[in-house]
Amino acid sequence: MNFDDVTKTIAGLFRSETWIVQVFIIVFVTASINWIQKRVVGKLLTKFKNTRTAWDYALLRSAYRPATLLIWIIGLCFAADIIKLKTNAALFEAVDPIRSVGVIVILVWFLVRFISRAESIILDKKLSGGEDFDRTTADAIAKLIRVSIVITGGLVILQTLGYSISGVLAFGGIGGIAIGFAARDLLANFFGGLTIYLDRPFDVGDWIRSPDKEIEGTVEKIGWRLTTIRTFDKRPLYVPNAVFTNIAVENPSRMTNRRIKETIGIRYDDAGKMDEIVAAVKKMLQEHKDIDTNQTLIVNFNAFAPSSLDFFIYTFTKTTNWIRFHEVKQDVMLNIIKIIESNGAECAFPTSTLHIADSVLMRGEHQNNDSQT
Helix, strand or coil: CCHHHHHHHHHHHHHHCHHHHHHHHHHHHHHHHHHHHHHHHHHHHHHHCCCCCCHHHHHHHHHHHHHHHHHHHHHHHHHHHHHHHHHCCHHHHHHHHHHHHHHHHHHHHHHHHHHHHHHHHHHHHHHCCCCCCCHHHHHHHHHHHHHHHHHHHHHHHHHHCCCCHHHHHHHHHHHHHHHHHHCHHHHHHHHHHHHHHHHCCCCCCCEEEECCCCEEEEEEEECCCEEEEECCCCCEEEEEHHHHHCCCCECHHHCCCEEEEEEEEECHHHHHHHHHHHHHHHHHHHHCCCECCCCCCEEEEEEECCCCEEEEEEEEECCCCHHHHHHHHHHHHHHHHHHHHHCCCCECCCCCCCCCCHHHHHHHHHHHHHHHC
16 A cells, blocks of 8 residues: 555545544644633733732632633533534533533632632731721621522523523422421521621620620631630630520620729728828829720729728720730739838738737636646
């Protein structure tokens, strides 16, 4: 067989099996487009990463992987259509639904990724001193949008596959009643989480506590079912959201000031110095740079205690920081001790005075004399 015969044989093979060549070309072109897309998008990502706005980078980054999957789905489905025309195999009847469902899934995937990145951008702006946007609100809105996108995508897929959405919604309404009874606690937690998002009694990062329950710590995450709290001994505490609809919650993180409320006692022997001590302590608090004089400030003689004359101080610090508050309180208490000592007085401590009747003393002396004789 000479060269001309070989050429004719190959040409005849290609004429009879042109669909194989077409499929090969489509797969090759698809791979090439995907390679080009990755190179172009990669360079754009490097360029957009250094721009002043983060939205272009977030949009392109969110579309990077979905675009790759979209190129392959369109290319492979196109190749499958060619094979279907040649073979008429029943298997390839699923190509059109797969292509439609694939495009919808990719679109939903892209939107969910973009919403997540948008949430991160908004929160990063707040942390860097940009626009003030509540973290809990951002988290709630992002979750609602993602859930809405997924549900809408699912309904569109059902419609694409030939199912009636109205029938699905009607079935969902009837089934929702049954599910509601079966998942009563789950729904209670869901609506409890919704109440937290709407009322915002606390945000992520707040220190909260409940006088009704043994709940105290820093809020780490507010989910739709559970709220995660990190206790002060660093243990995670998972609280169902329904609990917060039935208990009182204190939020010390939102306090405007911290209170110093202390009672100090001096000896009864120093009663004449009480006026000077009280006046000096009050003046010290009024002049203290860390005391908020716009708030209530009281220094008064308060009580005749069993072993002391008590006066109390009631004032507020400017700081709300827990550590700084104790430093300020320590300084105030040390200054009070100095004021008491500078006035020649002393802080009282529990004492007892024993009074013995004269008859008892005389009887004791007679007994001692008799024993000596």
